[in-house]
Amino acid sequence: MKNQKFINHLKKKYDRNFFYFDEFMEESLYSEFGYFSNGKVRSSKEGDFLTSPEVSNFFGVFVSKWLISNNLDNDSNVLEIGAGTGSLAKQISNYLSKDIYVTELSKNAQKALNQENIILENNLESYMNKNVGAIYMNEILDNIPCSVGKQIDNQWFEKTVEIDKNENLVYGQVEMREKNIDWIDRYNFFNNQDNDLEIQLNSEYFLDELIKQIDPKYLLIFDYGFKYDDRNSKPYKSTIRTYKDHHFSSDPISMPTETDITYDVNFTFLKKYFSNNNFEVQLIYQYEFLDNFGYGHLYQELQDKFNQTSNIEQLKIKSELVGLEAIHNVRGLGGFYSLEAKKV
Ligand SMILES: C[S@@+](CC[C@H](N)C(=O)[O-])C[C@H]1O[C@@H](n2cnc3c(N)ncnc32)[C@H](O)[C@@H]1O
Structure with a gap:
């Protein structure tokens, strides 16, 4: 489906008829015509996808307990990046009786x-002078525009999006930009096993900014993704995909600005990034994070309440139990990664 306004916007903004994939993703998601600038809040029931804090009100309880365990609940401030509807910030704010800053x-x-x-x-x-002790984010890095690298006979190319003579969007490829080759080199992703490589240089720039401007002691990051050694076991060449109306949707260029564009986060990159910047890193699954902060106990408490109540109250507790199970299920949200970075 052609979006002429968007195509005109691209033509006006760039003095070339091709765009690197990260530029295309940036414009499709965040420009004035972009997916996140229009329509309903996307991370909601009325929107296109549900995240852990939208699925369960208890997600914030676990993050709050993590904050408490690191003495971040009293004197220091806490910042959430990309708060969406604000559900998670509200859950934490209620649990800790404290305001949470958000971007x-x-x-x-x-x-x-x-x-x-x-x-x-x-x-x-x-935030420089606001004593921010911890920054957390849920499902943000998968929405930060990435470039796409393709290795052909030991030479690196980048995926582009072009406007063809009928003003339709089509894919192309050009030689890779030096800065992206440098990223692959620094993180040692040369052997990319015949897959497309999502190059997360923009995430690196973004994290650099957070660390340099705010200097937090802790970061906590939840997202879907993989460890690089396991990349080959995924049965697809590219992890880039789109969502619409709570389902997988079409190719990113077929309904630009109408669908979410996302990809699997490379947690091997993140681990190295934080280690290189003097952080101690713990990488575990989301379900393990929940277990560490009292999932079993909370689940049992709710289950007992369920057994002691009836009617509407019981239905309410049932739905809370279902939400809890969903954020813990290893085949779903529980299988996301949780990365904790602590300054050494
Ligand atoms: C998948 S949604 C997740 C929303 C929320 N964190 C949640 O868990 O429900 C991603 C959100 O991140 C926001 N976002 C992406 N990049 C961002 C950035 N650099 N700074 C602030 N927000 C950003 C988007 O606008 C979008 O609302």
Whole structure:
């Protein structure tokens, strides 16, 4: 489905008729015509996909307990990146009786956050003197535009999106930019096993900014992804995909600006990145993180309550139990990774 306004926007903004994949993803998601700038808040029931805090109100309880275990609940401030509807910030704020600062790029989500009176401040510099001890984020890095590398006979190329003579979007490829070759080199992803390589240089820039401007002692990152050694066991060449109406959707160029574009986060890159920046890193599955912060106990408590109640109250508890199971299930949200980085 052609989106002429978007194509005109691309033509006007770039003085070439091809775009690197990260540029295309940036424009498709975050430009004024972009997916996150229009429509409903995307990470909600009315939107296109559900995240852990949207599935269970208890997700924030586990993150709160993590904050408490690291003495981050009292004196220091806490910042959430990309808060979406604000569900997680609210859950934590209620549990700890403390305000949580948030950032959010999407205009629609910003409106929702303002309505909830959540403190939204996108200017990272303004956090410099706010004593932010911890930064956490859920499903953000998979939405930070990546480039796509393809290795052909030992030479690296980059996937591009082009406007053809009928003004349709088509894929192409060009020689890889030096900065991306450097990223692959620094993280030692040369042997990419015949797959496309999602190059997360923009995530690196983004994390650099967070660390340099805010200097947090802790970061906590939840997302879907893989360890590089396991990449080959995934049965697809590219991990880039789209979502719409709570389902997988079409190729990123077939309905630009109408679908979420996302990819699996390379946690081997993240681990090395944080180690190189003097952080101690713990990488575990989300279900293990939940187990570490009282999942079993909480589940049992709810189960007991369920057995002691009836009617509407019982239905409510049943739905809470179902939500808890969903964020813990290793085949679903529980199989996401949780990365904790602690400054040494
Ligand atoms: C998949 S949604 C997750 C929302 C929320 N964290 C949750 O768990 O429900 C990704 C969100 O990240 C926001 N986002 C992406 N990059 C961002 C950035 N650099 N700074 C702030 N928000 C960002 C998007 O606008 C979008 O609302």
